[in-house]
Amino acid sequence: MSENKIMLSENELPKAWYNIQADMPNLPKPALNSATRQLAGPEDLSPIFPMGLIEQEVTSERWVEIPEEVLEIYRLWRPAPLCRARRLEKALDTPAKIFYKYEGVSPAGSHKLNTAVPQAYYNQKEGIKRLATETGAGQWGVALSQACNFFDLECMVYMVKVSYLQKPYRRTQMQIFGSDVIASPSEQTDSGRKILQEDPDSLGSLGIAISEAVEDAAGRDDTNYALGSVLNHVILHQTVIGLEAKEQMAKVDEYPDVVIACCGGGSNFSGIAFPFAYDIIVKGAKVNLLAVEPTACPTLTRGHLGYDYGDVAGFTPLLWMYTLGKDFMPPGIHAGGLRYHGESPLVSQLVHDGIVKARAYRQTDIFKSAEIFARCEGIVPAPESSHAIHGAIEEAVAAKEAGEARTILFNLSGHGLLDLPSYETYIDGKLIDYPLSEDSLKNSIEKLPKV
């Protein structure tokens, strides 16, 4: 019997990130300056991003070398384990093999540190002293706080109010690493004040918090902005997940039939899936790539592919992506990291081209699957990651019904030990679903910028 945990040694850590822009059959349409509607150039991004990251945003090089300073910090927790969920397989009585890549072993508790570290590194290298950012569920704020601490940068975090209230310990976790944390919408920025005037009880959204952080960064020379998902450079950094997973599967002579991850802005999904997308595009491999999202924020399954702003105030360049409209206010579901109106342009294009498939699940269902997984494997998963677990369980059950072997790989993007208030709601039977009417989606999508 092969092992439960497939490990790599530290010197087997990937030395380069994989850039899918080198291989995509069709690139997404380029970002546009939001005022002129002309192609967004480096000068549109340089007020808030360092050149090192702007170059990665547009490069067509297939491999981008990981700096030694970044590898040194990656080695604190990477390579991350690949695990075989044997007890889950048994509980489901399925012929399928279920593997998961566990990103919850990072000091931040999620995959987000994979990009926070290089982002802090390139900013510090170019003389920046302070980063401003937003955070939804808090995982990104925690990851960036840790990375800023490693590279001696100050960190200002605008935290979406619903999560600030639901997940108070995340704020403490950020403060341990020296960050300033404020609930968004806040009185600190013009964009925050404007929202509060219209709706003093606003629960906030990632789109609003991004506006606040971008406004903060654009207003100060010593400050840049950092985004935890969506952009090409973020997705590039996350490919360490899939590159490791592929090596680990190969060690036990396995290759997945399906690769599954949850999808908020698309970074952990891309991270595990893009190295396999390479096999599909370049080598003609047959593997299904499945992105899973909440029915309450169904960007890929019910959104519109077109240009939209990344934030509510409309400060960011226009991105070509699946979107529910920047003013779409997702209900306060417990997977805070999946409450974003847009999606990575790279993932959007691959969905459009049929290389990636998408599915949406209800939060009442994903918490049931989270519980089954926790009882079998002993790990309390993040509510976001539980979407991937639910997808994996569905695939395993389908394999059983079809009476066929199937190898399933999913990304367990983080642990849920700071999401216990959400689990409490589930255990108390108070968890509800939020169906979205076609009309409310239509309303929001009709307001998309006309380009």
Ligand SMILES: *Cc1c(COP(=O)(O)O)cnc(C)c1O
């Ligand atoms: C932020 C987060 C997500 C969603 O973000 P993506 O960019 O779509 O990966 C998923 N899982 C966890 C644990 C997160 O922290």
